[in-house]
Amino acid sequence: MSTQAAIVEGTSKYIIENYGRLPMAAGRGQGSLLWDADGKEYIDLFPGFGSGGVCGHCHPKVSEAVKAQADTLLSHGNLFTNEPQVDLAKRITENAFGGKVFYCHSGAEANEAALKLVRLAAGEGRYKIISFNNCFHGRTMGGLSLTPEGFQKGFEPMLPGNVKVDMGDLDAVAAAIDDETAGVIIEPIQAEGGVNVPSVEFMQGLRKLCDDNNLLLICDEVWTSPGRTGKWFAYQHFGIEPDVMTLAKAIGGGLPVGVCVAGPKCADVLVPGTHGCTMGGNPLCAAAGAAAMKLIEDENLLDRAVAIGQRVADAINAAGFDCVTEIRGKGALVGIQLDDSIQAKDIMMKCMENGLIICIAKNNVLRVAPALTVEYSVLDKGMGILIDAMKG
Numbered sequence: 535m536s537t538q539a540a541i542v543e544g545t546s547k548y549i550i551e552n553y554g555r556l557p558m559a560a561g562r563g564q565g566s567l568l569w570d571a572d573g574k575e576y577i578d579l580f581p582g583f584g585s586g587g588v589c590g591h592c593h594p595k596v597s598e599a600v601k602a603q604a605d606t607l608l609s610h611g612n613l614f615t616n617e618p619q620v621d622l623a624k625r626i627t628e629n630a631f632g633g634k635v636f637y638c639h640s641g642a643e644a645n646e647a648a649l650k651l652v653r654l655a656a657g658e659g660r661y662k663i664i665s666f667n668n669c670f671h672g673r674t675m676g677g678l679s680l681t682p683e684g685f686q687k688g689f690e691p692m693l694p695g696n697v698k699v700d701m702g703d704l705d706a707v708a709a710a711i712d713d714e715t716a717g718v719i720i721e722p723i724q725a726e727g728g729v730n731v732p733s734v735e736f737m738q739g740l741r742k743l744c745d746d747n748n749l750l751l752i753c754d755e756v757w758t759s760p761g762r763t764g765k766w767f768a769y770q771h772f773g774i775e776p777d778v779m780t781l782a783k784a785i786g787g788g789l790p791v792g793v794c795v796a797g798p799k800c801a802d803v804l805v806p807g808t809h810g811c812t813m814g815g816n817p818l819c820a821a822a823g824a825a826a827m828k829l830i831e832d833e834n835l836l837d838r839a840v841a842i843g844q845r846v847a848d849a850i851n852a853a854g855f856d857c858v859t860e861i862r863g864k865g866a867l868v869g870i871q872l873d874d875s876i877q878a879k880d881i882m883m884k885c886m887e888n889g890l891i892i893c894i895a896k897n898n899v900l901r902v903a904p905a906l907t908v909e910y911s912v913l914d915k916g917m918g919i920l921i922d923a924m925k926g
């Protein structure tokens with residue numbers, strides 16, 4: 535393997551620099567450990583930026599499923615179907631709200647599918663979608679149109695008819711609805727926006743507003759599923775069901791899978807010719823996703839997600855930091871709100887230096903989102919590094 539310096543140099547020479555990357559090349563990973571290309575070891579409490587969310591790096595059960603599928607069939611296009619994509623779809627829909635799925639490769643694409651589905655279901659003339667300040671729905675033109683202005687700069691004009699209101703403000707949602715509104719999209723927990731959890735009353739009120747106005751409710755669960763928050767899907771914390779749900783990141787067990795789940799009411803809206811994705815439902819990726827879903831079930835990882843979140847919060851609380859104003863989230867998606875005396879980005883960089891990977895979110899929040907399989911000894915060691923960095 536090349537040295538880290540050579541890979542980083544090759545990256546800046548050959549790869550478009552659209553990411554603010556750190557000068558590190560990932561070499562290999564196992565569980566909640568990651569080694570860079572020079573062999574430095576990191577505890578990874580943010581695996582794959584969410585995509586390693588269920589089982590961390592190279593879980594043997596997922597790797598076995600991928601190897602077996604790699605020797606069987608890699609790809610075939612959507613003139614045909616395959617068993618792994620049926621297996622994954624069954625696991626998703628049976629643990630959610632029934633319906634059917636459309637496959638693609640990313641969260642942004644899943645949201646594009648949801649937008650098209652909702653417009654088609656609403657009928658001609660109804661095209662407006664309501665979304666929420668501090669949300670993030672992806673970087674395609676559709677996803678960007680739903681996401682706050684900062685991300686849109688330079689790419690205007692956006693899709694017409696997108697209205698943003700504050701999460702928690704039902705009156706604002708009601709005021710934003712008109713005859714042209716087709717649906718509402720919400721993250722049941724805003725992950726990039728600061729790990730913001732809406733109230734049960736708000737989510738139930740939102741559901742009712744959608745019902746009363748014949749709007750479809752989309753839950754963007756790209757970050758929060760499967761299992762991360764202690765339920766299969768985060769909407770299940772709020773006593774509601776969406777009409778449409780989008781998934782990506784961890785649903786692929788580490789491989790690229792995007793999913794748009796349409797509930798029974800709208801499962802038959804996308805008919806041949808309305809939407810597509812050549813490699814969507816690819817058997818290799820679907821096999822990895824199905825193996826990850828099976829792991830959640832076999833190893834009772836939903837309960838484990840709750841225990842992990844509690845352990846992270848307990849460690850921070852026990853350290854008694856004045857600069858921590860709130861710890862929020864659900865299950866193993868934890869946001870640590872810092873005051874102005876300390877910068878989350880500086881803490882993240884210090885952790886990197888000391889062999890720990892965590893991340894930050896908007897508004898000075900530290901984000902910890904370990905694999906649901908993380909060993910407690912590794913988690914505790916990682917939290918020790920984080921706490922030392924915060925003390926420093």
Ligand SMILES: Cc1ncc(COP(=O)(O)O)c(C=O)c1O
Nearest residue numbers: 640641642670671672756757782
């Ligand atoms: C809630 C949410 N939706 C959509 C996306 C876009 O996903 P992707 O990067 O896979 O396109 C993200 C990415 O972070 C996300 O957090």
